[in-house]
Amino acid sequence: xxxxxxxxxxxxxxxxxxxxxxxxxxxxxxxxxxxxxxxxxxxxxxxxxxxxxxxxxxxxxxxxxxxxxxxxxxxxxxxxxxxxxxxxxxxxxxxxxxxxxxxxxxxxxxxxxxxxxxxxxxxxxx
Numbered sequence: 001x002x003x004x005x006x007x008x009x010x011x012x013x014x015x016x017x018x019x020x021x022x023x024x025x026x027x028x029x030x031x032x033x034x035x036x037x038x039x040x041x042x043x044x045x046x047x048x049x050x051x052x053x054x055x056x057x058x059x060x061x062x063x064x065x066x067x068x069x070x071x072x073x074x075x076x077x078x079x080x081x082x083x084x085x086x087x088x089x090x091x092x093x094x095x096x097x098x099x100x101x102x103x104x105x106x107x108x109x110x111x112x113x114x115x116x117x118x119x120x121x122x123x124x125x126x
Contacts, residue, residue, distance in 0.1 A: 005022055005023065006023040007036065008020075012073070018034045020034040020044070026051055027051050027052070028064075029050075030065055031043060032045055032047065
């Protein structure tokens with residue numbers, strides 16, 4: 001019996017290597033070195049697996065899988081974790097230089113809500 005699978009997307013990077021995002025019953029797979037002409041089980045050189053067991057996990061796994069696929073195929077792509085790291089360093093530098101101006105900047109220019117401030121660890125002084 002052939003296992004259920006859904007090839008969501010197949011792309012080639014700048015070096016000509018093919019990748020695919022595949023869904024099976026409880027995983028998303030980033031198939032590296034993908035060749036759809038091969039039989040199931042031999043279609044990729046190696047895979048990066050994101051296992052889920054419910055809808056919330058499935059959504060998170062899909063997000064992580066898409067992020068990894070973009071890292072593999074887009075030369076200039078900056079992963080979310082790196083953007084978060086940079087934003088945190090910028091935030092820390094602004095606060096260190098002038099806390100009052102930084103807080104004003106976050107509120108008026110960035111228009112950050114409380115959940116965004118909490119994410120970046122920005123706390124109002126009491």
